Amino acid sequence: MNKIYNPKREDWKDVLRRPTQTVADIEGLVNTIFEEVKTSGDSILKKYTQEFDKVTLENMLVSDVEIEKAKALVSNDLKSAIQLAKSNIEVFHKAQKTGRVAVETARGVSCWQEKRPIQKVGLYIPGGTAPLFSTILMLAVPATIAGCSEIVLCSPPDKEGQLNPAILYTANLCGVTKIIKVGGIQAIAGMTFGTESIPQVYKIFGPGNQFVTVAKQIATKHGVAIDMPAGPSELLVVADDTANASFVASDLLSQAEHGIDSQVILVSTSKTMINAVEKEVALQLEELPRKEIARQAIANSKLIYVEDDQMAIDLINEYGPEHYIVCVANEDFYIDNTQNAGSVFIGNYTPESAGDYASGTNHTLPTNGYAKQYSGVNLDSFMKSMTFQKITKEGIQNIGNAVELMAEAEGLQAHKNAITLRLKSL
Amino acid sequence: MNKIYNPKREDWKDVLRRPTQTVADIEGLVNTIFEEVKTSGDSILKKYTQEFDKVTLENMLVSDVEIEKAKALVSNDLKSAIQLAKSNIEVFHKAQKTGRVAVETARGVSCWQEKRPIQKVGLYIPGGTAPLFSTILMLAVPATIAGCSEIVLCSPPDKEGQLNPAILYTANLCGVTKIIKVGGIQAIAGMTFGTESIPQVYKIFGPGNQFVTVAKQIATKHGVAIDMPAGPSELLVVADDTANASFVASDLLSQAEHGIDSQVILVSTSKTMINAVEKEVALQLEELPRKEIARQAIANSKLIYVEDDQMAIDLINEYGPEHYIVCVANEDFYIDNTQNAGSVFIGNYTPESAGDYASGTNHTLPTNGYAKQYSGVNLDSFMKSMTFQKITKEGIQNIGNAVELMAEAEGLQAHKNAITLRLKSL
Numbered sequence: 001m002n003k004i005y006n007p008k009r010e011d012w013k014d015v016l017r018r019p020t021q022t023v024a025d026i027e028g029l030v031n032t033i034f035e036e037v038k039t040s041g042d043s044i045l046k047k048y049t050q051e052f053d054k055v056t057l058e059n060m061l062v063s064d065v066e067i068e069k070a071k072a073l074v075s076n077d078l079k080s081a082i083q084l085a086k087s088n089i090e091v092f093h094k095a096q097k098t099g100r101v102a103v104e105t106a107r108g109v110s111c112w113q114e115k116r117p118i119q120k121v122g123l124y125i126p127g128g129t130a131p132l133f134s135t136i137l138m139l140a141v142p143a144t145i146a147g148c149s150e151i152v153l154c155s156p157p158d159k160e161g162q163l164n165p166a167i168l169y170t171a172n173l174c175g176v177t178k179i180i181k182v183g184g185i186q187a188i189a190g191m192t193f194g195t196e197s198i199p200q201v202y203k204i205f206g207p208g209n210q211f212v213t214v215a216k217q218i219a220t221k222h223g224v225a226i227d228m229p230a231g232p233s234e235l236l237v238v239a240d241d242t243a244n245a246s247f248v249a250s251d252l253l254s255q256a257e258h259g260i261d262s263q264v265i266l267v268s269t270s271k272t273m274i275n276a277v278e279k280e281v282a283l284q285l286e287e288l289p290r291k292e293i294a295r296q297a298i299a300n301s302k303l304i305y306v307e308d309d310q311m312a313i314d315l316i317n318e319y320g321p322e323h324y325i326v327c328v329a330n331e332d333f334y335i336d337n338t339q340n341a342g343s344v345f346i347g348n349y350t351p352e353s354a355g356d357y358a359s360g361t362n363h364t365l366p367t368n369g370y371a372k373q374y375s376g377v378n379l380d381s382f383m384k385s386m387t388f389q390k391i392t393k394e395g396i397q398n399i400g401n402a403v404e405l406m407a408e409a410e411g412l413q414a415h416k417n418a419i420t421l422r423l424k425s426l
Numbered sequence: 427m428n429k430i431y432n433p434k435r436e437d438w439k440d441v442l443r444r445p446t447q448t449v450a451d452i453e454g455l456v457n458t459i460f461e462e463v464k465t466s467g468d469s470i471l472k473k474y475t476q477e478f479d480k481v482t483l484e485n486m487l488v489s490d491v492e493i494e495k496a497k498a499l500v501s502n503d504l505k506s507a508i509q510l511a512k513s514n515i516e517v518f519h520k521a522q523k524t525g526r527v528a529v530e531t532a533r534g535v536s537c538w539q540e541k542r543p544i545q546k547v548g549l550y551i552p553g554g555t556a557p558l559f560s561t562i563l564m565l566a567v568p569a570t571i572a573g574c575s576e577i578v579l580c581s582p583p584d585k586e587g588q589l590n591p592a593i594l595y596t597a598n599l600c601g602v603t604k605i606i607k608v609g610g611i612q613a614i615a616g617m618t619f620g621t622e623s624i625p626q627v628y629k630i631f632g633p634g635n636q637f638v639t640v641a642k643q644i645a646t647k648h649g650v651a652i653d654m655p656a657g658p659s660e661l662l663v664v665a666d667d668t669a670n671a672s673f674v675a676s677d678l679l680s681q682a683e684h685g686i687d688s689q690v691i692l693v694s695t696s697k698t699m700i701n702a703v704e705k706e707v708a709l710q711l712e713e714l715p716r717k718e719i720a721r722q723a724i725a726n727s728k729l730i731y732v733e734d735d736q737m738a739i740d741l742i743n744e745y746g747p748e749h750y751i752v753c754v755a756n757e758d759f760y761i762d763n764t765q766n767a768g769s770v771f772i773g774n775y776t777p778e779s780a781g782d783y784a785s786g787t788n789h790t791l792p793t794n795g796y797a798k799q800y801s802g803v804n805l806d807s808f809m810k811s812m813t814f815q816k817i818t819k820e821g822i823q824n825i826g827n828a829v830e831l832m833a834e835a836e837g838l839q840a841h842k843n844a845i846t847l848r849l850k851s852l
Contacts, residue, residue: 111785372545375812406507415683418677418679421673
């Protein structure tokens with residue numbers, strides 16, 4: 001871990017620099033696969049599944065029988081845990097519902113705003129060693145609350161052509177309408193254009209490796225929206241002497257085990273705490289199954305000592321952490337003054353992993369400093385707001401002249417004329 | 427105008443195809459200018475202003491003196507019109523404020539969501555013949571309500587090195603913090619990286635030609651967000667025999683005068699109305715100063731007859747119009763069943779131009795079918811939502827086991843450990 005004491009403001013940019021993202025030059029490959037999928041549909045998806053996932057699939061669509069089998073394979077304990085998490089996520093995301101906003105801006109001029117669901121959404125869930133069923137909870141639960149009518153899930157099959165039972169169980173539990181066994185660039189292309197098996201969707205959500213990340217970027221060029229740009233996961237902890245060094249170390253390590261490019265930062269006004277956390281990290285690291293990954297992430301991590309809270313908050317706002325744990329006596333100062341963060345975890349008993357799984361907040365959050373301008377996934381991510389207006393004869397008389405003047409000043413005579421004709425008719 | 431009677435569902439895609447966007451292959455040029463601006467800052471901005479706008483500027487930043495001079499040049503009538511529009515836009519956008527959403531998802535697990543302003547935003551206002559001061563109202567008013575601390579406006583100078591007085595007056599009135607005389611690709615690059623004169627911003631809003639459109643796309647690769655992807659403006663009117671053909675024609679023409687690639691569609695269950703609108707368009711067109719532009723847009727426009735309301739609404743939802751005027755007896759059917767539209771104008775006295783300028787709704791809306799998944803600009807466009815959570819000892823005992831089980835099932839032992847350590851301490 002790199003200890004940095006009192007970095008100067010002009011050095012913050014360097015101190016806070018994130019690990020270089022290793023998005024290789026794969027745009028060419030992505031463009032090729034997109035073209036092929038657009039032209040050939042399912043047949044090319046199967047070809048790539050054979051090539052990348054080493055399995056030949058007759059049918060990519062998961063059947064009811066497969067779902068029933070999967071249900072039997074998930075332990076009752078895990079089912080209960082998933083149900084508890086689902087319930088908390090539902091409560092928090094249902095609370096985010098907003099009603100119609102209606103005002104009469106001038107007499108006879110009624111304007112209102114309503115949110116309506118994005119009808120078709122696609123969720124991408126990566127394959128690999130860890131079956132990320134928690135991400136299904138985070139995406140399918142709000143999609144269902146929003147009222148999306150088509151919720152498509154794509155995930156790459158294993159060499160037996162199967163998806164992990166926990167994936168199927170959770171997807172079925174959370175209202176996913178169609179599950180397709182396909183992964184990688186070809187899955188994103190399939191949801192972008194639609195194929196015989198995959199419905200075309202309007203917005204694609206979910207994490208993935210660099211191939212999926214680039215494919216999602218390219219998808220936006222073809223009229224599809226995405227949840228947010230991706231980057232390595234990251235955690236910043238601010239802690240003073242009231243924090244528990246062992247807890248803080250466990251949080252830093254839980255972030256570090258995600259990947260070697262994960263970013264982990266401790267900011268503290270206490271050198272004692274910095275030293276204590278450093279020791280605890282070294283101790284706990286040895287016990288982890290994924291210690292080789294965590295060790296590399298920790299090697300790049302930073303323990304930053306600053307002299308006071310104001311300096312700390314300025315530095316934190318400059319960074320804009322995805323996950324942000326606040327373990328300090330004067331927590332209100334940090335809560336009130338944080339401008340840029342994805343999700344904030346407050347106090348000694350609020351580890352990041354609570355929010356990753358089961359507290360109810362969403363774990364799909366802006367990385368890479370994007371907390372400065374992007375929201376984490378929330379109910380509104382699955383809706384779009386539309387405006388409506390209805391103007392009476394009195395209303396057009398109240399605002400008509402202003403519109404005529406402004407349209408004329410902008411040189412748009414036909415805009416003016418649409419008002420003039422109506423005013424003259426009255 | 428092209429009349430299409432009862433198009434078959436399988437032909438809708440072709441019938442509703444939008445004019446090809448003429449985004450030329452200018453990514454190379456954009457990337458070059460971005461690199462130059464990143465490296466050389468103001469000096470290269472001035473070079474391009476000389477090259478493209480034909481004026482040599484000592485100082486790109488608009489001074490207080492320039493603003494005071496501009497104020498004196500705007501007529502009192504226009505000032506009053508702008509103030510009335512501003513007031514309505516304020517009322518509607520202030521009403522969109524949402525409070526903190528707080529719930530206890532499980533006993534001892536408090537979660538809340540809060541929206542905080544995007545600190546630094548950039549507004550781009552095109553130059554050219556029409557000074558789009560109305561767009562400043564639509565962007566700077568909600569930015570100010572949101573609480574953005576830095577609101578930067580870039581707009582290209584004329585050959586005298588000036589901005590239109592109405593632009594300066596409106597920007598000053600609406601709380602823009604800095605106005606810079608620079609346009610095109612170089613302005614977008616400047617706001618992306620920051621230069622001596624232009625502050626770096628986190629999100630860029632506003633319309634522009636194809637160079638600006640591509641520059642905004644490229645800006646997203648450099649960590650900046652944008653309001654939404656751009657496309658030619660468009661209007662769809664649904665009208666039955668209760669509509670006024672002359673009014674409808676004036677609305678179609680107000681859209682058509684925007685540009686030759688503007689898209690204009692009338693959907694009707696009445697052949698009589700279709701024929702009447704066609705005649706009215708021909709008549710009114712001849713009176714317009716911008717008739718050459720409007721004529722070309724109208725040539726590509728469509729009058730679509732469908733047999734019943736259900737067919738009409740399905741077709742409209744398939745299209746997802748940016749602007750959408752509803753002039754029918756059973757308007758509630760259309761309002762309730764519209765899934766995809768940017769802004770909806772209801773009744774004979776609600777022309778699009780009312781919303782373009784002064785009713786209070788925003789005129790920055792999703793084109794190109796993006797209404798299926800994007801919101802128009804609204805108060806939330808200038809904020810990001812953050813989540814917070816605070817868990818007590820009781821709370822972690824309530825959800826801790828579920829988190830442990832799920833983390834273990836996902837193979838993330840350090841995530842589990844962050845819970846286990848805390849549970850053991852209790």
